[in-house]
Amino acid sequence: IGLVPERTYLDIIGIMRNQAGRYECKASNDVATPDVKYVNVVVNYPPTIKKTQSSETQVGRMGTLQCDATAVPTPEFEWYRDEKRLSNTQGINIQILGTTTVLMIANVTEEDYGNYTCVASNRLGVQNASLFLYSEYGPGTGRDINGAACVSQSLWLLLASFACLFFKC
Numbered sequence: 001i002g003l004v005p006e007r008t009y010l011d012i013i014g015i016m017r018n019q020a021g022r023y024e025c026k027a028s029n030d031v032a033t034p035d036v037k038y039v040n041v042v043v044n045y046p047p048t049i050k051k052t053q054s055s056e057t058q059v060g061r062m063g064t065l066q067c068d069a070t071a072v073p074t075p076e077f078e079w080y081r082d083e084k085r086l087s088n089t090q091g092i093n094i095q096i097l098g099t100t101t102v103l104m105i106a107n108v109t110e111e112d113y114g115n116y117t118c119v120a121s122n123r124l125g126v127q128n129a130s131l132f133l134y135s136e137y138g139p140g141t142g143r144d145i146n147g148a149a150c151v152s153q154s155l156w157l158l159l160a161s162f163a164c165l166f167f168k169c
Helices: 145-167
Strands: 021-027 035-041 045-053 063-072 076-081 084-086 092-097 100-105 114-122 125-134
Touching (some): 045 125, 063 076, 063 114, 063 125, 076 092, 076 100, 100 114
Antiparallel strands (some): 021 035, 063 100, 076 084, 076 114, 114 125
């Protein structure tokens, strides 16, 4: 009569990504030293963009946008400007280092200012995030210098009005 070895299972119901890692299985009896085997558990999950970095860049300088994501399997990245997918071309350099991607725009012009989209995907899902390349005048288009000055003047007038109310000018 042959003996069938007993099998033991570890069921992890609703496994979470923080439960991934190496698990130890130890079998022991009174006859021999314990036998130990290890099992590596990989938990797959869709991308989550955990950090983005927009950029304030002057005309003529290099603009850098960064997007960090977590995912298993490792995410693939794409960059978009409006509806147009960006690629490594003259003046644009896209780097992917594991779970981080960096979009570098050499010699920024007024037309480069605006909204960019980072897209992280794997076979389980997709997530995107908006980033901005903007001038020292704020995250608008970078073209409205007079508008920024006008807003600044309006704020000063408003503050002066409140001061007059309190101090009875």
